[in-house]
Amino acid sequence: MSSDKINPWKYKPWWCQPWSILLTGIIVIFGSWEVTQLIWLSILVSLLILAWWSYFLLIWPKMVNEYYGSRGEKYREN
Numbered sequence: 265m266s267s268d269k270i271n272p273w274k275y276k277p278w279w280c281q282p283w284s285i286l287l288t289g290i291i292v293i294f295g296s297w298e299v300t301q302l303i304w305l306s307i308l309v310s311l312l313i314l315a316w317w318s319y320f321l322l323i324w325p326k327m328v329n330e331y332y333g334s335r336g337e338k339y340r341e342n
Contacts, residue, residue: 269329270328270329270332270333272324272325272328272329273325282321285316285317285320285321286317286321289313289316289317292309292313293306293309293310293313296309
């Protein structure tokens with residue numbers, strides 16, 4: 265892989281940035297508790313959100329870097 269890291273977030277809209285993903289997840293977790301007051305439901309929601317965060321904040325950016333790094337390509341500039 266090239267030493268030049270690709271920043272995949274540069275090519276995503278505002279609603280798909282790390283800060284918006286984190287903020288949305290936090291709001292959903294706390295919202296599930298506020299609405300239902302059921303701990304088991306809030307835990308289930310939290311686990312789903314953690315899976316979502318893991319994929320979109322950790323796995324996906326690494327996959328993008330590996331894919332474009334192995335091909336020796338860079339994202340096209342618009």
